[in-house]
Amino acid sequence: xxxxxxxxxxxxxxxxxxxxxxxxxxxxxxxxxxxxxxxxxxxxxxxxxxxxxxxxxxxxxxxxxxxxxxxxxxxxxxxxxxxxxxxxxxxxxxxxxxxxxxxxxxxxxxxxxxxxxxxxxxxxxxxxxxxxxxxxxxxxxxxxxxxxxxxxxxxxxxxxxxxxxxxxxxxxxxxxxxxxxxxxxxxxxxxxxxxxxxxxxxxxxxxxxxxxxxxxxxxxxxxxxxxxxxxxxxxxxxxxxxxxxxxxxxxxxxxxxxxxxxxxxxxxxxxxxxxxxxxxxxxxxxxxxxxxxxxxxxxxxxxxxxxxxxxxxxxxxxxxxxxxxxxxxxxxxxxxxxxxxxxxxxxxxxxxxxxxxxxxxxxxxxxxxxxxxxxxxxxxxxxx
Amino acid sequence: xxxxxxxxxxxxxxxxxxxxxxxxxxxxxxxxxxxxxxxxxxxxxxxxxxxxxxxxxxxxxxxxxxxxxxxxxxxxxxxxxxxxxxxxxxxxxxxxxxxxxxxxxxxxxxxxxxxxxxxxxxxxxxxxxxxxxxxxxxxxxxxxxxxxxxxxxxxxxxxxxxxxxxxxxxxxxxxxxxxxxxxxxxxxxxxxxxxxxxxxxxxxxxxxxxxxxxxxxxxxxxxxxxxxxxxxxxxxxxxxxxxxxxxxxxxxxxxxxxxxxxxxxxxxxxxxxxxxxxxxxxxxxxxxxxxxxxxxxxxxxxxxxxxxxxxxxxxxxxxxxxxxxxxxxxxxxxxxxxxxxxxxxxxxxxxxxxxxxxxxxxxxxxxxxxxxxxxxxxxxxxxxxxxxxxxxxxxxxxxxxxxxxxxxxxxxxxxxxxxx
Numbered sequence: 009x010x011x012x013x014x015x016x017x018x019x020x021x022x023x024x025x026x027x028x029x030x031x032x033x034x035x036x037x038x039x040x041x042x043x044x045x046x047x048x049x050x051x052x053x054x055x056x057x058x059x060x061x062x063x064x065x066x067x068x069x070x071x072x073x074x075x076x077x078x079x080x081x082x083x084x085x086x087x088x089x090x091x092x093x094x095x096x097x098x099x100x101x102x103x104x105x106x107x108x109x110x111x112x113x114x115x116x117x118x119x120x121x122x123x124x125x126x127x128x129x130x131x132x133x134x135x136x137x138x139x140x141x142x143x144x145x146x147x148x149x150x151x152x153x154x155x156x157x158x159x160x161x162x163x164x165x166x167x168x169x170x171x172x173x174x175x176x177x178x179x180x181x182x183x184x185x186x187x188x189x190x191x192x193x194x195x196x197x198x199x200x201x202x203x204x205x206x207x208x209x210x211x212x213x214x215x216x217x218x219x220x221x222x223x224x225x226x227x228x229x230x231x232x233x234x235x236x237x238x239x240x241x242x243x244x245x246x247x248x249x250x251x252x253x254x255x256x257x258x259x260x261x262x263x264x265x266x267x268x269x270x271x272x273x274x275x276x277x278x279x280x281x282x283x284x285x286x287x288x289x290x291x292x293x294x295x296x297x298x299x300x301x302x303x304x305x306x307x308x309x310x311x312x313x314x315x316x317x318x319x320x321x322x323x324x325x326x327x328x329x330x331x332x333x334x335x336x337x338x339x340x341x342x343x344x345x346x347x348x349x350x351x352x353x354x355x356x357x358x359x360x361x362x363x364x365x366x367x368x369x370x371x372x373x374x375x376x377x378x379x380x381x382x383x384x385x386x387x388x389x390x391x392x
Numbered sequence: 393x394x395x396x397x398x399x400x401x402x403x404x405x406x407x408x409x410x411x412x413x414x415x416x417x418x419x420x421x422x423x424x425x426x427x428x429x430x431x432x433x434x435x436x437x438x439x440x441x442x443x444x445x446x447x448x449x450x451x452x453x454x455x456x457x458x459x460x461x462x463x464x465x466x467x468x469x470x471x472x473x474x475x476x477x478x479x480x481x482x483x484x485x486x487x488x489x490x491x492x493x494x495x496x497x498x499x500x501x502x503x504x505x506x507x508x509x510x511x512x513x514x515x516x517x518x519x520x521x522x523x524x525x526x527x528x529x530x531x532x533x534x535x536x537x538x539x540x541x542x543x544x545x546x547x548x549x550x551x552x553x554x555x556x557x558x559x560x561x562x563x564x565x566x567x568x569x570x571x572x573x574x575x576x577x578x579x580x581x582x583x584x585x586x587x588x589x590x591x592x593x594x595x596x597x598x599x600x601x602x603x604x605x606x607x608x609x610x611x612x613x614x615x616x617x618x619x620x621x622x623x624x625x626x627x628x629x630x631x632x633x634x635x636x637x638x639x640x641x642x643x644x645x646x647x648x649x650x651x652x653x654x655x656x657x658x659x660x661x662x663x664x665x666x667x668x669x670x671x672x673x674x675x676x677x678x679x680x681x682x683x684x685x686x687x688x689x690x691x692x693x694x695x696x697x698x699x700x701x702x703x704x705x706x707x708x709x710x711x712x713x714x715x716x717x718x719x720x721x722x723x724x725x726x727x728x729x730x731x732x733x734x735x736x737x738x739x740x741x742x743x744x745x746x747x748x749x750x751x752x753x754x755x756x757x758x759x760x761x762x763x764x765x766x767x768x769x770x771x772x773x774x775x776x777x778x779x780x781x782x783x784x785x786x787x788x789x790x791x792x793x794x795x796x797x798x799x800x801x802x803x804x805x806x807x808x809x810x811x812x
Binding site: 073074075076078079105106107108109111112113115116118119128130132133134138139142145146149305307309310311312313314337339340341342343344345346347348349350352364 | 478479480481482483484488516518521522523525526527529530532533539540541542543544546547549569570573576577580732733734756758759761762764765766768769786
């Protein structure tokens with residue numbers, strides 16, 4: 009990697025998709041994943057490429073034949089891609105049962121694409137020992153179905169190796185965030201988003217190599233560049249699947265710097281590691297159900313999910329010295345449609361200012377700019 | 393309509409309506425009695441193990457039923473506005489917005505909001521949809537003292553259950569892992585109820601509760617099958633009260649009484665070959681939660697368009713087996729919206745043939761993802777396999793401002809004209 013221009017090229021979604029397609033042409037099987045809460049390590053251990061399905065279409069036409077316009081833009085744009093036959097090359101589709109939208113999308117993709125392999129993973133909504141026991145069995149069942157499909161056994165060592173490869177990638181992504189937080193990363197958050205989302209599209213070991221190359225280039229360059237981060241308002245971004253770098257760019261263009269997030273396309277995906285010492289099935293169940301970054305859809309018995317999520321946000325806000333939070337909410341997102349008021353109220357109790365931006369396409373740039381600027385002024389004023 | 397359908401004399405079953413009002417009163421009376429005795433109040437969702445409220449003498453409130461009641465009385469708008477003002481999503485379930493709105497704006501809430509009974513616990517069940525799980529979280533946030541007990545069921549795939557009879561919710565089989573997982577949680581729930589009520593599980597009482605529930609459930613299934621008769625014996629304006637029984641109170645003596653009497657009345661009508669109107673012109677299938685505020689069904693029935701098959705109402709019925717109480721509770725999660733969509737569509741095709749319908753009307757319940765997202769695939773299959781045309785009408789179940797009756801009628805008239 010010679011310059012940071014390469015970063016944009018290497019980590020761009022189109023490049024990642026092309027790379028995945030090339031591997032497929034060479035004979036590698038590729039499965040489209042509808043949700044981030046699937047233990048991808050199982051897929052990777054089977055020598056199949058887990059490829060997170062993202063829609064690129066913000067101009068939705070055909071998807072409206074199946075989904076109403078109030079459905080979230082993630083599902084609509086994924087379906088649009090499928091209807092435009094852009095996912096036709098995939099060998100399989102895997103989704104989790106946590107969200108109703110994901111379930112519906114899974115069945116629609118199955119109906120339209122007719123892939124050779126499909127699996128709906130039963131991720132429990134309850135964080136408990138019983139939930140974990142059940143989830144271990146479910147992971148094993150998923151593995152068995154995968155084995156039948158690929159025609160070979162997935163050995164424990166395959167799985168352990170996959171866990172190690174994934175953990176390394178998690179650590180590297182975390183490093184990127186830590187460097188950005190310290191102002192040591194001359195990249196904009198839109199580019200960081202590309203780095204994270206591309207990790208969901210290409211083999212993790214190759215992605216890790218790219219990050220290492222990037223870090224080498226950055227280390228050489230850092231001495232020459234001033235980031236000017238200290239003059240900017242430091243923000244934390246909250247939401248679910250944020251895929252459009254433009255929104256992040258608008259926020260940073262207004263005089264802010266994004267330092268942390270709790271996005272499914274951000275820290276929620278990679279922040280904590282799978283225990284490499286434990287039995288691999290147990291470790292995966294622990295990670296994806298109990299120990300990992302708090303999934304807002306999964307809750308402990310007799311408690312509130314929002315408390316765990318707020319604690320997670322608070323710890324990131326503190327670690328990265330964020331001064332405010334911007335919620336990016338897709339108007340059709342059911343998860344935040346329910347959770348947002350309580351996240352907002354709890355942040356208020358912690359005296360952390362927040363702003364809600366509704367995501368809708370086409371993006372209304374001027375509208376966002378006005379609101380973000382006012383918010384930044386308000387946050388700045390708080391410190392005067 | 394250019395091909396005018398003449399208005400005929402409409403024949404709702406007034407006796408059934410009267411019986412339902414009495415049943416509703418009996419339920420309120422039970423709640424008040426239990427409260428007087430200091431019994432805890434539990435809030436329950438559709439598809440959850442509701443029989444246990446009768447086993448443990450819990451005052452059982454059903455937020456969905458309450459909000460349907462508000463909407464039917466055209467009292468839901470202010471409640472929905474209160475929820476949106478608080479910034480819950482505009483496209484979340486109407487039941488949520490209404491229910492939460494009745495907490496946020498209690499002055500606008502009929503019956504003092506959920507019959508004036510705040511919950512001691514909320515049974516958070518992911519046995520039907522994600523929305524119930526999320527709404528339970530919200531209640532736990534709004535009522536900070538409330539205990540929230542979670543029960544989880546899988547989304548039933550074909551591999552787990554094979555074919556399912558979606559009227560009785562009887563599957564070909566139940567996979568071992570899922571059976572074990574859900575039954576273990578049901579035991580945990582019973583221990584929780586023992587703790588919260590301070591009373592041990594009375595197995596004899598439980599047996600009696602399930603015996604009542606089985607009888608009620610069998611009556612409901614027989615009624616659903618009688619509805620397929622020609623001519624259609626009952627108005628949807630009467631039939632729409634039946635989900636309240638099937639979903640929530642099958643175990644109550646007053647529900648058994650209601651279904652026994654209703655069944656007798658409907659049987660009599662079928663025997664006499666008497667329908668909801670004199671001359672049946674078209675038979676339609678209906679899918680989606682009923683827009684409670686609307687009299688659409690009445691409008692069309694008066695014009696000879698009847699609805700022998702209402703998939704939403706049928707989705708609320710179950711065959712409860714007293715000999716297998718826990719398995720019956722588990723099967724409450726086998727609602728069409730929590731089962732393999734393709735398996736459900738196959739069963740709809742079979743049912744539509746039996747009902748001999750000419751077309752289908754589907755309500756896209758804005759905010760309800762499990763119902764709305766499957767409609768277009770169903771529409772496609774009905775046309776391809778049976779040549780049955782259908783129309784999708786945007787219809788949130790509680791917000792009359794989104795679907796003015798006149799606009800829906802205009803759209804549906806054009807569809808009905810094409811069928812004549």
